[in-house]
Amino acid sequence: MTDPTLVFQDLNETQLAVGVKLDIPYVVAEVLVAVMAVAGNLLVIVAFAVDRRLQRLTNYYIVSLAIADFLVGLMGIPFAVLTSVGLPHNSFIACLFMLSVLVVLCTISIFNLVAVSVDRFWAILFPLNYASHMSKRAAQGIIIVCWILGALIGFLPVIGWHQHPTSTDSCLFVFVMDYNFLVFLYFATIVGPSLLMGIFYGRIYCVVVQQVRLRSGSTTSGVRQISALQRGPSSITMSALQNGGRTNPKVASRRDVKAAKNLFIIVTFFVFCWIPLYTINCVQAFCRSCWVPMELMSFTIVLSHANSACNPLVYAWHLKDFREAMRRCLCGKRPLASAALAGATGSLPTLACSYPTARTMSLPATPVQMITTKS
Numbered sequence: 078m079t080d081p082t083l084v085f086q087d088l089n090e091t092q093l094a095v096g097v098k099l100d101i102p103y104v105v106a107e108v109l110v111a112v113m114a115v116a117g118n119l120l121v122i123v124a125f126a127v128d129r130r131l132q133r134l135t136n137y138y139i140v141s142l143a144i145a146d147f148l149v150g151l152m153g154i155p156f157a158v159l160t161s162v163g164l165p166h167n168s169f170i171a172c173l174f175m176l177s178v179l180v181v182l183c184t185i186s187i188f189n190l191v192a193v194s195v196d197r198f199w200a201i202l203f204p205l206n207y208a209s210h211m212s213k214r215a216a217q218g219i220i221i222v223c224w225i226l227g228a229l230i231g232f233l234p235v236i237g238w239h240q241h242p243t244s245t246d247s248c249l250f251v252f253v254m255d256y257n258f259l260v261f262l263y264f265a266t267i268v269g270p271s272l273l274m275g276i277f278y279g280r281i282y283c284v285v286v287q288q289v290r291l292r293s294g295s296t297t298s299g300v301r302q303i304s305a306l307q308r309g310p311s312s313i314t315m316s317a318l319q320n321g322g323r324t325n326p327k328v329a330s331r332r333d334v335k336a337a338k339n340l341f342i343i344v345t346f347f348v349f350c351w352i353p354l355y356t357i358n359c360v361q362a363f364c365r366s367c368w369v370p371m372e373l374m375s376f377t378i379v380l381s382h383a384n385s386a387c388n389p390l391v392y393a394w395h396l397k398d399f400r401e402a403m404r405r406c407l408c409g410k411r412p413l414a415s416a417a418l419a420g421a422t423g424s425l426p427t428l429a430c431s432y433p434t435a436r437t438m439s440l441p442a443t444p445v446q447m448i449t450t451k452s
Contacts, residue, residue: 099162103375107158110379110386114150117389118143124402131402134216135196139399141220142189145182145227146385153179154382161375163247172248173234181231184266186385188223190347191270198277202284230265234258256362263355271352274344282341339395346391350384353377 121143125131156175165171196216200207238258354377357369389403405411 100371100375103161103379104158106375106379107154107382110382111150111154113386114146114154114382117386118147118150120403120406121389121399122147124399124406127406128402130398134211134213135193135200136398137213137216137220138189138193138196141223142186142193142388145186145189145224146388149179149182149186149382149385153182153385157250157378157382160248160250160253163249165248169248169253173239173253175248176250176253177232177235180234180262181228183381183385184231184262185224185227187266187270187347187351188227189220190344191273192219192223194274194277194344198281201281230262256358256365259355259358260362263359267351267355271344271348274347278341278344339391342395343388343391346387347384350380350387354381 122140125136125140125143156179159165160172160176165175196211196219199211234254238255239253240255354374357374357377361367361369
């Protein structure tokens with residue numbers, strides 16, 4: 078029988094030979110994705126910097142995600158294009174570093190998405206606890222942890238978890254990266270985060286649906302408010318805390334449902350973009366004699382990078398505060414002065430919500446629609 082290791086080496090050599098040729102469709106697609114990622118995420122960053130309405134806790138995670146995606150377009154994708162043609166030659170360290178930077182930036186982007194999901198889970202299900210513990214400094218600390226953890230995981234190949242160089246001088250991903258490391262990445266940065274985000278957003282969606290049903294069928298809201306408060310602060314919803322608890326039930330219900338759907342769309346799009354590439358890498362790690370067409374591999378690589386390019390479109394289309402701020406930046410208009418003006422004009426953000434502190438919060442004069450969470 079043929080030794081699978083020798084077969085894999087032959088396949089690797091074939092892939093290397095094909096990879097050093099310039100793949101025009103792949104390069105064109107990557108360039109378009111890079112331009113979209115740089116322009117779109119830069120617009121998100123600028124909008125956050127100039128518009129005070131956006132400078133809320135949750136949006137710190139979003140702008141951190143935008144910075145990571147901006148760097149993917151500015152550095153990661155060009156590095157991927159260079160290594161696809163075997164560059165740099167005769168410098169294994171430089172090659173390893175370039176590929177690791179791409180992994181680092183993509184991993185940081187994924188961890189920021191997880192941070193957003195944790196933040197929303199905490200804020201919506203436990204709003205008083207969130208308000209008393211979460212601050213600007215705490216949010217920045219969580220973001221720093223995401224970047225440090227992403228860097229540590231992404232630079233593991235530089236530390237030593239990589240394939241040993243052979244006689245070839247070409248720099249290609251399949252030649253440099255150890256497949257055991259790619260399997261680790263698959264579970265640590267794709268499967269694990271996907272399950273966590275699915276659990277968090279699934280729980281949020283159940284709470285939102287329960288809240289909408291209670292609002293639509295409530296005839297004794299005052300009794301429900303007292304009952305909910307007796308069960309604990311976790312029964313107060315995001316919409317009830319906005320405007321000091323005084324909100325139109327129908328408007329609040331639509332806002333909550335839209336917020337849950339928006340976040341679900343972001344997570345689903347992330348899974349759609351990243352699962353194919355990492356699944357192929359995982360399969361190849363266990364089946365080293367399996368041949369994957371270069372066209373399919375190139376497509377999944379572009380699809381994974383497209384996540385960084387399309388995230389700003391998701392924000393602009395689904396999040397009202399970002400959509401308005403980005404439109405004002407594109408039109409050269411001055412941003413609104415403060416978040417208070419947003420409340421006065423009725424344009425409260427869908428995702429980014431400000432919460433009163435536990436010390437200053439008091440019961441509103443009008444009844445608040447409450448929900449109860451199942452233990």
